[in-house]
């Protein structure tokens with residue numbers, strides 16, 4: 001898919017996303033539909049290798065975006081809207097389990113002493129999204145924040161009829177829980193898969 005808002009001359013032909021996205025989706029599939037059914041699907045799209053990884057990929061490991069999209073499109077075809085169950089669980093588990101580089105942990109620990117969690121999350125989001133070239137803009141709200149993600153690592157290249165970044169939504173919630181011990185609701189209100197220029201998430205404290 002063509003980049004609608006590219007920076008002329010700066011786009012690489014190879015679009016990348018995180019390996020942890022398909023990795024945790026596949027783990028969720030195994031949990032929910034079992035190893036055999038998962039294998040059948042992965043064999044069909046030539047991605048069986050995702051089942052064979054022994055270690056959780058690190059956050060800065062990237063893969064071609066088209067591989068991740070192939071998995072999501074296939075799941076959408078087979079499971080319809082229920083495919084979201086895999087992505088939600090995957091995002092939550094990824095936030096809980098991934099190892100973050102020490103530089104990122106230091107950033108969070110230092111900033112959380114002086115800065116409120118919303119500003120720390122802006123800082124963290126920028127660092128987390130750097131490996132795939134995504135960019136963020138944040139607006140603070142009284143009870144949370146709104147974040148726009150340009151070049152979304154989950155959905156750019158997909159076409160759906162409602163916001164579909166379930167992995168990212170639950171990843172954001174999971175990270176906030178993990179590092180700040182705060183419960184939030186995360187709602188994706190605009191999505192590149194609907195033709196928007198960015199994905200937009202509302203992150204609001206749970207009452």
Ligand SMILES: [Zn+2]
Pocket residue numbers: 152155163164165188190191192193199200
């Ligand atoms: Zn989206």
